[in-house]
Amino acid sequence: MEKRNTVxxxxxxxxxxxxxxxGLEWLEAVPNPEHKDMGYGQLMANTDAILMGRVTFETVCxxxxxxxxxxPVFVLSKTLSEVPKAYIGKVELVNGELxxxxxxLNQKGFNRLYIxxxxxxxxxxKEDLIDELILTTFPILLGGGAPLFSSLPKELEFEHVSSxxxxxxxxxxxxxxxx
Amino acid sequence: MEKRNTVxxxxxxxxxxxxxxxGLEWLEAVPNPEHKDMGYGQLMANTDAILMGRVTFETVCxxxxxxxxxxPVFVLSKTLSEVPKAYIGKVELVNGELxxxxxxLNQKGFNRLYIxxxxxxxxxxKEDLIDELILTTFPILLGGGAPLFSSLPKELEFEHVSSxxxxxxxxxxxxxxxx
Numbered sequence: 001m002e003k004r005n006t007v008x009x010x011x012x013x014x015x016x017x018x019x020x021x022x023g024l025e026w027l028e029a030v031p032n033p034e035h036k037d038m039g040y041g042q043l044m045a046n047t048d049a050i051l052m053g054r055v056t057f058e059t060v061c062x063x064x065x066x067x068x069x070x071x072p073v074f075v076l077s078k079t080l081s082e083v084p085k086a087y088i089g090k091v092e093l094v095n096g097e098l099x100x101x102x103x104x105l106n107q108k109g110f111n112r113l114y115i116x117x118x119x120x121x122x123x124x125x126k127e128d129l130i131d132e133l134i135l136t137t138f139p140i141l142l143g144g145g146a147p148l149f150s151s152l153p154k155e156l157e158f159e160h161v162s163s164x165x166x167x168x169x170x171x172x173x174x175x176x177x178x179x
Numbered sequence: 180m181e182k183r184n185t186v187x188x189x190x191x192x193x194x195x196x197x198x199x200x201x202g203l204e205w206l207e208a209v210p211n212p213e214h215k216d217m218g219y220g221q222l223m224a225n226t227d228a229i230l231m232g233r234v235t236f237e238t239v240c241x242x243x244x245x246x247x248x249x250x251p252v253f254v255l256s257k258t259l260s261e262v263p264k265a266y267i268g269k270v271e272l273v274n275g276e277l278x279x280x281x282x283x284l285n286q287k288g289f290n291r292l293y294i295x296x297x298x299x300x301x302x303x304x305k306e307d308l309i310d311e312l313i314l315t316t317f318p319i320l321l322g323g324g325a326p327l328f329s330s331l332p333k334e335l336e337f338e339h340v341s342s343x344x345x346x347x348x349x350x351x352x353x354x355x356x357x358x
């Protein structure tokens with residue numbers, strides 16, 4: 001069974017995933033009247049489980065919508081000791097070394113993981129645990145905010161797989177780690 | 180006559196234009212046996228003059244090759260008081276407010292400017308003086324180095340013009356400032 005850890009995320013031209021106030025309004029600057037999902041649905045259909053950071057989890061909890069995930073969600077947290085009541089059965093907490101967490105998920109049959117959240121993605125990259133990057137670039141320079149990438153102990157080479165243009169403005173690039 | 184200030188530059192996936200040692204070896208990680216220029220020649224043919232920072236100028240001076248420019252080159256510097264002997268007739272020094280420098284170049288008929296050098300590009304962006312960005316992304320995370328972008332006083336929206344794939348690995352995106 002194919003194992004892979006995939007990032008699928010929107011970023012500004014200058015590499016931010018949220019603006020200085022943590023806001024995502026800039027994602028709405030490009031009109032999307034038909035609510036195109038830019039391949040998110042297809043990715044989810046080929047995902048066994050979602051592994052996200054606590055901050056992303058709490059952000060999703062605060063979205064004014066129903067629980068958006070149809071796949072098991074694991075929340076990486078050093079600080080949460082239990083799942084908030086409303087989310088029992090929806091998410092499971094995980095903690096520890098990333099490699100061990102991945103191995104444990106793989107052993108349970110969760111092989112194709114969707115990795116979400118800025119600092120979670122950064123931690124995975126620091127340990128060279130990301131196999132695929134699917135980056136959708138919005139044509140805006142935010143000039144500050146939460147960066148997608150951070151410092152790395154070594155350079156990581158990727159291979160370009162494909163590029164797509166969505167909504168005539170968003171360039172979505174698919175990269176695979178060169179191993 | 181069309182006036183525009185254009186950036187044409189290579190960057191890593193994580194937005195660096197040079198690695199931690201100022202090196203550019205990573206640009207050679209993607210084989211380019213036929214020395215394709217990725218549109219640089221065409222851009223130069225439609226450029227009236229080059230405006231670059233002092234650091235970039237000194238970098239080019241140290242390249243082991245003949246002077247590579249066929250258009251007038253203006254070097255932005257607060258510290259150089261005169262053009263080094265070997266480059267008299269090849270470059271001219273400029274200094275002062277960016278807007279004044281551009282206006283003065285425009286008045287001399289240099290309307291289509293190629294803006295080069297990390298900190299020069301950043302200064303131009305801070306004053307919203309860049310009209311076009313042509314960014315060629317190499318599929319590598321450097322994890323540190325000289326960043327292409329820096330903080331901005333305000334968000335800058337661009338429009339996607341076109342994307343090209345070069346050498347099967349390099350995504351080149353062309354953006355225009357939305358004004």
